[in-house]
Amino acid sequence: MKSTDQTRIHKALAEATFEAYKSAVIRLPPDVLRVIEQAAAAETNPVARGEFANILQNITMAGKLGVPMCQDTGVPVIYLTIPPDVPLTQELYNAVAEGVRRATKEVPLRPNVVDPITRHNTNDNTGLGMPAIHVKPGEKFTVTVLPKGAGAENMSRIGMLLPSQVGQIEKFVVETVYLAGSRPCPPIVIGVGIGGTFDGAAALAKEALLQPLDQMTEYERGILASVNRLGIGPMGLGGDTTALAVKVKTAGCHTASLPVAVNIQCWANRHATVEVKR
Amino acid sequence: MTPKPVQLRTPLGEEVLALNAGDHVELSGLVYTARDEAHLRMQKEGIPFDPKGAVIYHCGPVIQDKRVVAAGPTTSARMNELSGFLIDKGVRALIGKGGMGTRVLGQLKNKGVYLAFTGGCAALAADRMSLKGVFFEVLGMAEAVWVIELDRLPLVVGIDSHGNDIFGEVSKHAEAEFGRYRKS
Numbered sequence: 001m002k003s004t005d006q007t008r009i010h011k012a013l014a015e016a017t018f019e020a021y022k023s024a025v026i027r028l029p030p031d032v033l034r035v036i037e038q039a040a041a042a043e044t045n046p047v048a049r050g051e052f053a054n055i056l057q058n059i060t061m062a063g064k065l066g067v068p069m070c071q072d073t074g075v076p077v078i079y080l081t082i083p084p085d086v087p088l089t090q091e092l093y094n095a096v097a098e099g100v101r102r103a104t105k106e107v108p109l110r111p112n113v114v115d116p117i118t119r120h121n122t123n124d125n126t127g128l129g130m131p132a133i134h135v136k137p138g139e140k141f142t143v144t145v146l147p148k149g150a151g152a153e154n155m156s157r158i159g160m161l162l163p164s165q166v167g168q169i170e171k172f173v174v175e176t177v178y179l180a181g182s183r184p185c186p187p188i189v190i191g192v193g194i195g196g197t198f199d200g201a202a203a204l205a206k207e208a209l210l211q212p213l214d215q216m217t218e219y220e221r222g223i224l225a226s227v228n229r230l231g232i233g234p235m236g237l238g239g240d241t242t243a244l245a246v247k248v249k250t251a252g253c254h255t256a257s258l259p260v261a262v263n264i265q266c267w268a269n270r271h272a273t274v275e276v277k278r
Numbered sequence: 279m280t281p282k283p284v285q286l287r288t289p290l291g292e293e294v295l296a297l298n299a300g301d302h303v304e305l306s307g308l309v310y311t312a313r314d315e316a317h318l319r320m321q322k323e324g325i326p327f328d329p330k331g332a333v334i335y336h337c338g339p340v341i342q343d344k345r346v347v348a349a350g351p352t353t354s355a356r357m358n359e360l361s362g363f364l365i366d367k368g369v370r371a372l373i374g375k376g377g378m379g380t381r382v383l384g385q386l387k388n389k390g391v392y393l394a395f396t397g398g399c400a401a402l403a404a405d406r407m408s409l410k411g412v413f414f415e416v417l418g419m420a421e422a423v424w425v426i427e428l429d430r431l432p433l434v435v436g437i438d439s440h441g442n443d444i445f446g447e448v449s450k451h452a453e454a455e456f457g458r459y460r461k462s
Contacts, residue, residue, distance in 0.1 A: 046281070047434055047444065050302050054396035054432055062401035070398040071340050071348035108347075110340060151353075151397070171459045178456040182376040182445060183353060185397035230452040235397055236376055237434065238448040268398050 009086060009278050010095040013143065016274040017099025020145040021076065022107050024272035025068040028059060031212045032189075032244075032269045038214075039187060039241040048239025055234070055267055070268050073109040074147030076100045076131035077206065081138035088135060096133055096143065097126045112150070134203070141276040146210065152188060152266040155180035158202055161258040169194065169260055170223050176262040177227050177243065182236020185266035187244045189213060190227065193261040196251035204249040205263035210271055213245035220246040234267075244269075283432065289331025290370035294391050297435045299442035303393065304430040308410065309333040309373065313352060315421035317360035319414055326413040326423065329367040336374030338420030340400075346407045346426060348400035351375040354392070358382055365389055377436050377445025384441075392437035394444075406431045 028036075036059075040052035062069035078096055082088055101124045103109055111123045113130050125131075157176045161168060173192060180188075193204025216224065224246045233239025244267065253259060281302065286293065288307030297303065310327055312320070312334050320326070336357060339349035354374030361372060362385050370390040372378070375397040386392060395403070411425035437443045 047300050047302075050432070050434055051396050054399050054402060058396070058399035058402035061405050065401060065405065067401050067404065068348060069401050071338075071350050071400040072398075108340075108342070110348075174456060174459060178452055181449065181452070185375070230455050232448060232452050235394060236448055237394060237436065237444050238451070266398055 006091065009276070010091050012276050012278045013092065013095040014098040014102065016143045016276040017078070017096050017145065018102045018106070020143050020272045020274040021100065021103035021109070021147065023274070024145045024147050024270045025073050025107060025109065026062055026066060027272075028069070028268065029271060031214045033059065035213045035244045036187075036267060039244055043240050045233060045239035047237045048233045048241060051234035051237060051239075068107065068109070069270075070149065070266075071110060072149040072151065073107070073112070074149045074270070075112055076125060077146040077148050078131045078133045079144040079146070079207075079210070080133060080135045081140060081142045082135055083139055083141050084137070086141055093133055096131055100125050100131050141278065142273050143276060144210065144271060144273040146206070146271040149266060149268070152184035152264045155184040155264045156205070156262055158198070158259065158261040160198065161260050163256060163258050165258060170226055172260050173223050173246070173262050174226050174230065176264065177232070178230055180264060181232060184264045186232055186236065187234050187241040187267050189265040189267070189269040190223075190243050190246045191263040191265065192223070192246060192248045193263070194248060194250045194259070195253035196259060197253070198259055200251055201259035201261035202263070204251055205261040208247040208249040209263060209265050209269055211247045211249070213247065213269065216245060217248070220248055285430075288333055289328075290333065290390075291331055294370050295388065295439045297391050297438055298440070299435050299438045299444050301435045303433050303435065305333065305371075305373075305393065305433055306428050306430055307333075309335045309426050309428055311335045311337045311339060311349075311422070311424040311426065313338050313421050314356055314360070315417045316414055316423045317357055319417065321360070321363055325364070325367060327425070329364060329369050332369050333371045333373060334361075334364060334369055335426070336372065339424060339426075341409065341419055341424065344409055346404045346409050349403040349407055349426070350398055350400035351395045354378050361385065373433060377443065380446070383437055383443050383446070386437055386439055387441055388439055391435050391439055393433040394436035395431065395433050403431065
């Protein structure tokens with residue numbers, strides 16, 4: 001590939017990252033909006049119904065005004081799908097960071113990324129290893145932005161369970177939600193990664209948040225029902241809806257291991273995918 | 279359906295004593311944002327506004343060109359040990375998310391209420407707000423005390439002045455429910 005082609009591709013990737021980030025913080029994906037609307041309609045607790053009314057009105061206002069739906073515009077978690085003819089280079093990573101910097105200035109986003117020890121804020125939402133970029137091969141060239149806020153991320157947990165504790169996975173998820181209480185801004189979305197390795201389970205849990213929320217397996221529905229029996233409800237004010245959905249992703253693991261990761265997401269399960277135009 | 283919200287306007291008076299946990303209210307008038315740093319500063323240097331009937335909003339807003347861009351609530355529990363002096367000086371309501379501890383529950387008795395605002399609802403909040411002024415701007419955007427005028431902000435009474443606390447009740451229920459797993 002010629003270098004002018006490369007430059008064009010990097011520009012297009014930066015642009016697509018900007019567009020995906022902007023779209024993600026302003027508008028929820030249709031499946032997420034659908035599960036919120038369904039839960040709002042089914043909710044019987046009057047206080048919880050009021051919380052849902054505020055959430056739905058907030059979503060409408062964000063779209064109408066073209067502003068972020070929450071002041072915590074998160075940290076950038078990026079998923080890239082790379083077709084066979086696009087070389088995976090450092091420039092590709094730089095292009096994504098460029099898109100993040102532009103989104104920070106122009107949307108605008110709250111600058112959230114700091115050095116973990118000195119707590120120095122870079123003011124552009126990039127830093128060492130940030131944006132967090134995950135790459136996989138594919139047919140289309142796409143970029144997905146999943147802005148992750150701190151309130152919910154901080155309540156996430158990982159457990160190295162024993163192989164004999166497959167039946168305890170549900171308890172671990174319910175316990176995570178119980179310990180979180182009102183803090184992750186429920187009603188939450190729960191991504192569960194089961195298997196793989198210590199780090200792999202956490203990655204699976206986050207990827208699970210990208211799957212369609214209105215299609216759940218019987219296993220996922222079972223966990224969701226147990227979580228909702230806690231009665232924490234929207235914002236911890238009580239109600240039928242503590243969680244909107246549970247999504248599980250699995251991977252093969254060591255015969256002596258059972259890693260389980262629970263990634264908590266607030267009601268604003270924000271993510272957007274944009275195809276890179278080249 | 280949700281019953282019609284009670285209309286409140288600042289400065290608040292004894293009308294807040296009639297409110298019960300779970301009541302929906304719409305608040306209009308001036309509120310003062312304050313997070314951890316602002317509370318510490320006010321404890322040391324005094325409250326820069328008339329606290330009588332005033333309302334404190336636990337919020338670190340995004341302000342751009344003297345406009346409120348985004349202003350959802352922050353976690354109130356961080357102010358659990360910092361709110362007593364405000365209530366003593368006449369503050370009638372605290373707004374935030376997630377509820378507050380038993381100490382604040384006691385401090386609000388026969389004096390004021392805790393009003394919960396829906397977390398993450400920054401766009402809705404900004405739509406109902408206009409900026410009127412600022413104190414302690416040196417603390418930075420998130421920690422300064424911003425004077426904001428509300429136009430019918432939709433809230434729910436989380437803690438009333440009679441000692442009822444929705445968050446406390448909900449926690450007790452969740453604990454009992456999770457207790458079933460502990461035995462298994």
